[in-house]
Amino acid sequence: MTEARWMKEPRAGRRRTTARIAGVRGCLFPDGGAEPVAPKSPPPARDTFQRLSDCRSPAMERPVPPPLLVSRLLVSEQPFEVTLTETVLCWQPLRPKKASSSGTGHLSVPVCDIVAVCETEEDGIGKESGRWQKMPSFSTDLTLHAFTVYHVQRSKEHHWECNEVTFHCSDHLLCNQWVKALKEQLDLQAMRPKHLIIFINPFGGKRLGKQIYDDKVAPLFQLACITADVIVTERANHARDHLIEADLEKYDGIVSVGGDGMFSEVMHGLISRTQKNSGIDENYPTAELVPCDLRIGIIPAGSTDCICYATVGTNDPITSALHIIIGDSQPIDVSSVHHKHMFLKYSVSLLGYGFYGDTLIDSEKNRWMGPSRYNFSGFKTFLSHHCYEGAVSFLPATETPGSPRDPKPCTAGCHICKYSGDQLKVSQKAMKLKCIDEEQQQWKVVKGKFLAINSTNMSCACPKSPKGLSPAAHLADGTIDLILVHKCSRLNFLRHLIRHTNNDDQFDHAFVEVHRVKEFKFTPKYCDEEDTDIQDVGKNLFGQICRDHPSCSCAQHQSSWNCDGEIIKHAAIEVRVHCQLLKLFVRGIEK
Ligand SMILES: Nc1ncnc2c1ncn2[C@@H]1O[C@H](COP(=O)(O)OP(=O)(O)OP(=O)(O)O)[C@@H](O)[C@H]1O
């Protein structure tokens, strides 16, 4: 006889692929129970299981550890031998033929990919479930002993989902034993945050920040037992000002819900706070900044979401929430921007003069359009075809492996970034011995008329440009890619721009040059009256400046810098990269 039972449907952000509640007490496995010994059957064949190398725990590089617990349990009414080791939970069908047709999906989950484990309630309802739905049951025994494991499931295009699988035990004791063992393993995941401070910009992007957080992120944090102080911002710079003053000791991380501008605020608050605590003067351009301890998570809810996209591979709030939950950590480079020994801003993605500066200035007037303001203003700026004359001086990154023309992008566990991190540690020790004069000699200068001067700390990939402005830029190698787009025809500039959206090489144009650098300076040929010393530098670089210049089609006014989507009014800036100054709750883009 088949009974009708009711179970809850998973809520948004979680997907139930394998779980069906089944009562099993004493009927299938009279001998079923926990066996904290070696499994009776040989270890599962590699091809039967999910690739364990997906888990980046260093423990995975060691030989497979002995099992902590082995039991025969039911999954989707099929019997499985379930094994827990320090690094992996796997379930091997005891009746392989039936199991293969039961659609049980994954047969193993690395412990580092487990989000939570919950005892399933007696009536067959997961404690965290949502709506009710009808389901058949094979047993009249209403007493259930089951637990559900929620885990990361990789989906297409770098998306992560939260899946769940329910295991049925022969008795309550066994069930408790499993829940306890799994929770103990989760507690050992030392990088996972427990308490966060979260800033939500309710006005970023399509103004969905609050809704995205409430509907998609908060339930996952709750499931993972992460507590949070949530601040919905009331004005621009609210988050930055709060971080400069607040007690941050109690937090394991900061989360920004919004776009690149909101992230920039949070980053400025954290970096400035860290320097303030260490007595570092940010106005001093060559100051060795102190790296930030707290990690920042980004829940994308902006217009471009470039920083999220370029570090995760997608701008999906659930994916980002899962990276935060499992405690990923990725250092990133940060550039500091100064004007005449005055600190202006930090940048992690794009610093763009000319095309991207003008686009941003125009787009700010049209914020009401939401994300499409960038298309509108980008098109207008393209038509205006302004170029700007000036000199770019830069210090090439000669000691770092890799080039902006490399065919391979920076990916999770990148060797180049790791090498730079190791070098950083060595150079921090030897810092005082460094010969500054030697570096000064390596500076190079490019003078000309530019449609765009772009400096990228990372690829700057985003939905509009999936490979980004500099596809081979590294997240944490201590370098920036400096892209100089010289004056050219509208058609050629259009060709260059279109190459950002397809697989063609945007640097393969005679009017584009790209350099991997550690520092650069821009001196506009024409500058504001108050910048008298920059005018002097300009005169040295360009000779006498003639303001009535009929033959030149260049705009004699200045552009602005687009700094991660925020405007910098000064044209003359000095930029210096700080290797691995910040850490994010990401791992880089998985291959
Ligand atoms: N409560 C608020 N009211 C007004 N502005 C705010 C508030 N909170 C934050 N801001 C500011 O809003 C600006 C834009 O926010 P955000 O980056 O989230 O969205 P966006 O500009 O649409 O996206 P993107 O930066 O990805 O293009 C930021 O500069 C931030 O300082």
Ligand SMILES: CCCCCCCCCCCCC/C=C/[C@@H](O)[C@H](CO)NC(=O)CCCCC
């Ligand atoms: C005719 C076809 C033309 C196609 C051109 C596509 C080129 C797209 C490149 C996009 C690069 C984005 C770089 C990231 C910049 C962010 O820090 C910043 C803040 O979010 N966004 C913009 O400035 C928004 C910048 C938007 C510019 C359009």
Ligand SMILES: [Ca+2]
């Ligand atoms: Ca870099």
